[in-house]
Every structure is written in C-alpha cells, then in structure tokens.
Amino acid sequence: MFFKILLFDIDGTLLLSGQAGYRALTRTFKELFGVARGFDDIPVAGMTDESILTAALERAGVAADLETRARFHTRYCELLADEIHFPGPRKGLMRGVAALLETLSRCNDIRCGLVTGNFARPAQIKLEHFELWRFFHFGAYGDDAPVRDELVPIAVERARRDGVAVESAGDVVVIGDTPLDVQCAVAAGARSVAVATGSYNEAALRDTGAHVVLADLRDTDAVVELLLEPGR
Ligand SMILES: [Mg+2]
Known part of the structure; x- marks a missing residue:
C-alpha cells in the first residue's frame, strides 16, 4: 500500500x-x-x-x-x-490547523510528518504545548542538516522505514509559510502548498512557484482536496 x-x-x-x-x-x-x-x-x-x-x-x-x-x-x-508557557505576540495555532489535522488523522492513506528548521526537541516542546504532537509520525529537523533543502528526503526516508512508502515524489506535499519551504519541496520533487499565515503574503509566495498558495488553512474540506490532488 x-x-x-x-x-x-x-x-x-x-x-x-x-x-x-x-x-x-x-x-x-x-x-x-x-x-x-x-x-x-x-x-x-x-x-x-x-x-x-x-x-x-x-x-x-x-x-x-x-x-x-x-x-x-x-x-x-x-x-x-x-x-513556551508565557504569553506573547500572536501566540497560538494558525486558523484551521486543529480541525485540518484532526480530519487528516482519520484518512487511512495519509500520514503527516514534519519538516522544520527547529531542532527536534524544541519542535516537540512547541507541538506538545499546543497538543499537536500526536498527529505527527515522523520528521526531519534542524539538527539533521544545516539547510532545509536536505530535510525532505530525510523525512521521506524515515517514513519509509516506518512502512509509509510513497509511489512517487509527487505524493509528498510540503506545507510551509516561506519561500524556503517551497524551495525545499521543489528540490525534492515534492508538491508545495504555501500558506500566508507567517512572514510572507500570498503575492510573495506566488512568486516562489509554489503549486498552491493559500491565505490560511481554514476551509478544511477545500484544503484536504488540494492536499490530495494527484502528484505531478
Ligand atoms: Mg515557518
């Protein structure tokens, strides 16, 4: 499978x-x-x-x-x-994230992982604080390579070792908020979905050549449909 x-x-x-x-x-x-x-x-x-x-x-x-x-x-x-326990500017989940991860966790043929510049332990601290850690099965982190472009293949290989194989690189989707997220997807032949909830707006993200650019992840059904589009 x-x-x-x-x-x-x-x-x-x-x-x-x-x-x-x-x-x-x-x-x-x-x-x-x-x-x-x-x-x-x-x-x-x-x-x-x-x-x-x-x-x-x-x-x-x-x-x-x-x-x-x-x-x-x-x-x-x-x-x-x-x-992580103290308040700060815009602290919280991005809109739609909790509902989206909950929905994706019920799809048998989908597995969610992480590709983040965070070191592994800080990534876990952040996600556990917001009760999201349980949704992620594998990942590649800032301690795995100095540049993001090398992280996608590492995450995919870790998934494969856990029995989560993809048919082609286009069945891997990278979801991120910066041009470097798009770039690391392109480098790995993966699809990229860019969301304008971080430091870059939709126009800036469109210039990166992302396959899909979204204002946010709020519309769960529409986002799931986009994420599941066949790889190209
Ligand atoms: Mg980011």
Whole structure:
C-alpha cells in the first residue's frame, strides 16, 4: 500500500510560539556567551536552528566548538520548555490547523510528518504545548542538516522505514509559510502548498512557484482536496 505524505513546517504554518523561541535563544546566548540580544535582526523565517545559531555566533565573534554548541542546545531546550508557557505576540495555532489535522488523522492513506528548521526537541516542546504532537509520525529537523533543502528526503526516508512508502515524489506535499519551504519541496520533487499565515503574503509566495498558495488553512474540506490532488 502507498501513502500520501504531508510534511508540515511548524512556525507560521501550524502555530506561533509568541516569540518563546526567540526569548529562549536570546536568554541562552546571554547566559553562555555574555552577549545580549544575540539574535536580533538575524533572519529566522525558513532557516534551520543550526544556521541561525551559526549566524549569531559569527556576528558576536564567538567561536563555539561542538561541545559548546551541544551545551547551547541543552540549555535552549530547558529555557524553551519554560518560555513556551508565557504569553506573547500572536501566540497560538494558525486558523484551521486543529480541525485540518484532526480530519487528516482519520484518512487511512495519509500520514503527516514534519519538516522544520527547529531542532527536534524544541519542535516537540512547541507541538506538545499546543497538543499537536500526536498527529505527527515522523520528521526531519534542524539538527539533521544545516539547510532545509536536505530535510525532505530525510523525512521521506524515515517514513519509509516506518512502512509509509510513497509511489512517487509527487505524493509528498510540503506545507510551509516561506519561500524556503517551497524551495525545499521543489528540490525534492515534492508538491508545495504555501500558506500566508507567517512572514510572507500570498503575492510573495506566488512568486516562489509554489503549486498552491493559500491565505490560511481554514476551509478544511477545500484544503484536504488540494492536499490530495494527484502528484505531478
Ligand atoms: Mg515557518
């Protein structure tokens, strides 16, 4: 039996953490390196946590070996688990997400996974906070590769090892809110559905060559139909 695999981005697509991630990164950077506002003006949308950290370290002139990066990761996860409980701007699920995931979970030939720049543990912290973790069967994360383009094949391979195989690359759909989400879908020969609920509007996302551009994921029936269109 073949499946359709839907790979969701997290930030700006499923939810916004109300800048909990930003606050946790910033606190960690200050604690470990003594540098305030380490992540201000560093581009984050669509980037992997690994590349965001590298950019912040370079700007601050901090040389961090692998052990220091590992310490950063551990402390960041601890602080995110704390920060996620506090209010913040636009914190919450994107419209329609809960109903859509609930509906998709009842489709026998569909499996939902994640392709996110978040490190794996922070991804789980965010999704568990919003009670979405149970919907996702596999994923590829910011610790798996420094650039997003490499993540889709990793997620698809993990799915295959779990017995979730696709007939062709076009049966993989990447759902995300940035041009880099579209780009990583294209790189893998997957279909891309771009949603304008994050940092980019519909016009900007249309320019990326996404197969489908949506204002949001609110119309469950219409979105499911689009997601299940045959691969090309
Ligand atoms: Mg995003």
